[in-house]
Amino acid sequence: MAEMMSTPKPQSTPKPQVAEREKQRSFNLHVNDKYYALAFLGPSLLVLGVFVFYPMLRTLYLSLFLTNNVGRPTVFVGLKNYVNLLTSSAYQASLQATAVYVIGVVVCTLVIGLLLAQMAVRKLAGIQWFRTIFSATMGVSVSVAAIFWLFIFSPSVGLFDQIGKLLHLPLVQWLTTPGPAMVAVIISTVWMNLGFTFLILFGALQMVPQPLYEASAIEGASPRYQFFHVTLPMISPTLFFTSTVTLIGAFKSFGLIDLMTAGGPNNATNLMVYQVYRDAFLNGNYGLASAESVILAVIIALFTLLQFKFLEKRVTY
Amino acid sequence: MIQTKTLKPLRYLVLILLAIVILGPFILGFWTSLLPTADIAKGALWSSHISFANYAEAVKQTAILRYLLNSFVISTLTMAAQLLFCSLGAYAFVFLSFKGRDLLFYLILATMMLPFEAEVIPNFATVRRLNLLNHYGVMVIPFLTSAFGIFMLRQAFRQIPPELKEAADVEGLNHWQFYWRVTLPYARISLFTLAAYSFLESWNQYLWPMLTTFSDKFRPVQDGLRQLQSQETFNNWGMIQASAVIVVVPTLIVLFVGQHYFKNGLNEGATK
Amino acid sequence: MTHLKGRQRLLALGGLFLVVLAVFVGWSVMSKPAAQAQGAKRTRIVFWHEMTGPAQQQLDTFVKDFNHSQHKYEVVPEFEGNYNEAVQKIINTHGTDASPAVFQSMDISTSQIHHTGYTTPVQKFIDADHYNVNQIAAGARAFYANKGTQLSMPFNTSQPVLYYNETLLKKYHITPPPVNPSYSDITRVATQLMDRSHKQVQGMTVEIYGWLFEQFMANAGVSLANHQDGHAGTPTAVNFTSPSTLTTMKWIQDNLKRGDFVNYGAGANAQNNETASFLSGRLGMFLQSSASIGQLTTGNHDQLGITYYPHPDGQKSNGVAIGGASLWISNDKSAHVQRGAWDFIKYLMTAKSQAQWQVATGYLALNQGSQKEAVLQKLYQKLPATKVPGEQLRAATPNATNSGIFLQGLIQERNLTQTAMEQIYNGSDIKKSLETAEKSMNSYIQGNNRANGY
Structure with missing residues (x-):
């Protein structure tokens, strides 16, 4: 739900005359603006400074040190924490697991979300009910989702296990075998994401002008052709937006992992944020965990920049 | 859009299947919250003792x-x-x-x-x-x-x-x-x-x-x-599911009520 | 969410209001008893623990009884998650209002907690009160003492043991394992269980748990860390690849491959699942702390069997180390609060409390007087198997390899060995997996020793 509000909305697009207005505005400015600015912006700047800017610098600083058993930086080691991390097979595995998870989540969320939206956009009797149902997971928080799915995947009492038994399929130990555990975590995340993705894509599909479809139908285009040549291009900006939001969200995943697998089995679901948590708040290895934080921040910053670039394009249009 | 009559039942079938997939975890969570934990532990998804006992237990025993x-x-x-x-x-x-x-x-x-x-x-x-x-x-x-x-x-x-x-x-x-x-x-x-x-x-x-x-x-x-x-070392599934339901119900209510504005907003936007 | 209609907005507000109202009403109904208890002016003693299930219930009962027994202090118990989480929480909150006055911390954190300098050794109170410390089991005390000073009070003390379902074995006409079994004894029972039940019952599971890994080494008489497991000085390296460790891992891996053993994974979920399977008769044997006895006997219609921890074939068992945790007093609270914390510890260590503790949980009663308590006598009569963990403890002669490992970063060690175990259970090369863990642990130790100036 969270990122929904940042969807580019047509009404927030500034009109061309904004620059003009801006100029007019500056005529009306008063001398004492400085004090107002301090009063108006002060609180925000203080909070952002203390809890966003300073910590980033501090994390960078800590990442160059070894920390002692009460968490104080004691020995300067330069980039050694980074070198150790990038050459450690465990950390490489964590990066790889994160990549698999992120790609799995983004692809499945978009494909299923699009399917839901495409099905719900048609006018059928009772379609309102389906639209409500499809958006329902927006009201689910991470721990509730984790508990529901934990039960479904749990051995011997879980739903999948019971279905497997009924059909005499080989027993899958969902959460204790590396591959299936990753699948289980991806399924749960995708389910949790679907409500939001559905609503955004559904909104985009509704905005596609009907005449486009009618015109192509007259030309004898198949629904399939229409989907790939009318629908997809028309909603591609929204698709891009949704995918970056989902992607960044997936990189930050922690709660589901913590509740469902605690990074296991065999570190198969040990995603980047979980690794930071484990090294810092379980092992007390704050220097190393800071280096991991920096790497995580760089990756997320890159994708956010990408998203900004896109938003900028939309806004200037 | 081409709307052939034979396609209609098929569409409903797909819609219903998708709805089941989305709602499944909710329904299962809610259903098991009504079952005695002892029955859940045996792997039963049906019990003759359906009750809100797990809710009472969750409210009484947990915070x-x-x-x-x-x-x-x-x-x-x-x-x-x-x-x-x-x-x-x-x-x-x-x-x-x-x-x-x-x-x-x-x-x-x-x-x-x-x-x-x-x-x-x-x-x-x-x-x-x-x-x-x-x-x-x-x-x-x-x-x-x-x-x-x-x-x-x-x-x-x-x-x-x-x-x-x-x-x-x-x-x-x-x-x-x-x-x-x-x-x-x-x-x-x-x-x-x-x-x-x-x-x-x-x-x-x-x-x-x-x-x-x-x-x-x-x-x-x-x-x-x-x-x-x-x-819960004992896997008191009934009570845990009941707690999860207690947590999810308020947000779902808010969402379903809020849903109306959201759709109206979208519909108005679409018809303009 | 753009166009708001008045009526709908009212509806939303109404719905929200109802939810809030429900929460407030429910909360006020619930919090009444607590409000009454806080009536008198008592000093709050915040007590952090990591006990779950029946142990948590018993601990809460102790706290209630203690609070009723005097009027000066009010102990407030707080569950802080698993042992691993708690250590950093304790260190991280020290010196703030959030920190506990008395806390439970696991066996392997002893060296680390001691080195922080954040605690008042209980020795100070033992001396001040002339407390008869000899009534507490010496083996357990020694684990938490340093150079003649008692750092913390041993509390929940357990032995790793093997549990088996005696009723199931009888049903399939299988001879139970001997009281001090070797690996092949266990293999025999597991194989027979699988075969004779036509795979309805799984033979055995060894949880992916660093503690069990350490105990396999202890029982084989092998040091995990150099300098005699840290008893002779700060360790500088570990050894995960001794021949008997390799043999042990191969034993488990082979049995998993054959399907006689089953893998339930690691962590709380694994423990829940193996317990559930064992209680429902789908699992024949498993290794776990003697502290699980409480869970395994209440509501279990099957006869519970217990043996010593298994040892490698062709050698005598060296004995295993105690497990569990001890109680520490923080030094960031006033003398009055620390005194209250100590009074509470004394209350927990009485013969009566300790006997009750063992009956409820399976942790061993540490007060010598407990053995004479009626509740404990009754338990021994009803379930003779519950004597086994205590016997195992007494059967072992304490030496450097079975008295715990004095090494900081044992949490890291457990994570690494657990990762190696997981890899091995999933079929990876045993030696390679263990070598990887060993290498990471050694570099961790080097860094840690450097950072702390050892």
Whole structure:
């Protein structure tokens, strides 16, 4: 739900005359603006400074040190924490697991979300009910989702296990075998994401002008052709937006992992944020965990920049 | 669009299948919350003893209602603070002129790139030094404002016609008055959006409260459920599912009621 | 969410209001008893623990009884998650209002907690009160003492043991394992269980748990860390690849491959699942702390069997180390609060409390007087198997390899060995997996020793 509000909305697009207005505005400015600015912006700047800017610098600083058993930086080691991390097979595995998870989540969320939206956009009797149902997971928080799915995947009492038994399929130990555990975590995340993705894509599909479809139908285009040549291009900006939001969200995943697998089995679901948590708040290895934080921040910053670039394009249009 | 009659039942079939997939976890969670744990442990999904006993047990034996209250307090405070500070900040960027305004704005924009998850180590040290640990404040103070909120409201405030500001200047309204009487009412829809956003963002916090709360008195609901889950060595599935349902029902109610506006908004947008 | 209609907005507000109301009403109903208890002016003693299930219930009962027994202090128990989480929480909150006055911390954190300098050794109170410390089991005390100073009070003390379902074995006409079994004894029972039940019952599981890994080494008489497991000085390296460790891992891996053993994974979920399977008769044997006895006997219609921890074939068992945790007093609270914490510890260590503790949980009663308590006598009569863990403890002669490992970063060690175990269970090369873990642990130790100036 969270990122929904940042969807580019047509009404927030500034009109061309904004620059003009801006100029007019500056005529009306008063001398004492400085004090107002301090009063108006002060609180925000203080909070952002203390809890966003300073910590980033501090994390960078800590990442160059070894920390002692009460968490104080004691020995300067330069980039050694980074070198150790990038050459450690465990950390490489964590990066790889994160990549698999992120790609799995983004692809499945978009494909299923699009399917839901495409099905719900048609006018059928009772379609309102389906639209409500499809958006329902927006009201689910991470721990509730984790508990529901934990039960479904749990051995011997879980739903999948019971279905497997009924059909005499080989027993899958969902959460204790590396591959299936990753699948289980991806399924749960995708389910949790679907409500939001559905609503955004559904909104985009509704905005596609009907005449486009009618015109192509007259030309004898198949629904399939229409989907790939009318629908997809028309909603591609929204698709891009949704995918970056989902992607960044997936990189930050922690709660589901913590509740469902605690990074296991065999570190198969040990995603980047979980690794930071484990090294810092379980092992007390704050220097190393800071280096991991920096790497995580760089990756997320890159994708956010990408998203900004896109938003900028939309806004200037 | 081509709407052949033979396709219709097929469409409903697909819709129903999809609905089952989406609703499945909810239904299963709710259903098992009505079953005695002993039956669940045997692997039975049916029992002759359907009851709300698990709910009574969850309310009596766990702090689940306290967790809900904590989350509600924290989210409400965070929401109120973000509405105030983000709107003030955004106002400054639109209606005030001061040195370094643009630079400052880009700096704030840049903070949107920094994930909080990567900054928990120094932030923990900060709140520890401020002696905020295990307190509502620890979950509110770092989130008093948000770069995203400032950014969003700045966009909204820029829609305000300059004539309004000119008229206000003629009437002798100062910035406080203009902010309170004109800007806020004008941008109420964006404020509503930010309110919903910040409330849910706070409600869904997991990692930060997990690191900074140490008693049920302040633990919010997400970490409360974690607590229940890790406390239960006996796999009291019935009670855990009941707790999860207790937590999810309020948000679902809000969502279903809110759903109406959302759809109306979209429909109106679509027909215009 | 753009166009708001008045009526709908009212509806939303109404719905929200109802939810809030429900929460407030429910909360006020619930919090009444607590409000009454806080009536008198008592000093709050915040007590952090990591006990779950029946142990948590018993601990809460102790706290209630203690609070009723005097009027000066009010102990407030707080569950802080698993042992691993708690250590950093304790260190991280020290000196703030959030920190506990008395806390439970696991066996392997002893060296680390001691080195922080954040605690008042209980020796100070033992001396001040002339407390008869000899009534507490010497083996357990020694684990938490340093150079003649008692750092913390041993509390929940357990022995790792093997549990088996005696009723199931009888049903399939299988001879139970001997009281001090070798690996092949266990293999025999597991194989027979699988075969004779036509795979309805799984033979055995060894949880992916660093503690069990350490105990396999202890029982084989092998040091995990150099300098005699840290008893002779700060360790500088570990050894995960001794021949008997390799043999042990191969034993488990082979049995998993054949399907006689089953893998339930790691962590709380694994423990829940193996317990559930064992209680429902789908699992024949498993290794776990003697502290599980409480869970395994309440509501279990099957006869519970217990043996010593298994040892490698062709050698005598060296004995295993105790497990569990001890109680520490923080030094960031006033003398009055620390005194209250100590009074509470004394209350927990009485013969009566300790006997009750063992009956409820399976942790061993540490007060010598407990053995004479009626509740414990009754338990021994009803379930003779519950004597086994205590016997195992007494059967072992304490030496450097079975008295715990004095090494900081044992949490890291457990994570690493657990990762190696997981890899091995999933079929990876045993030696390679263990070598990887060993290498990471050694570099961790080097860094840690450097950072702390050892």
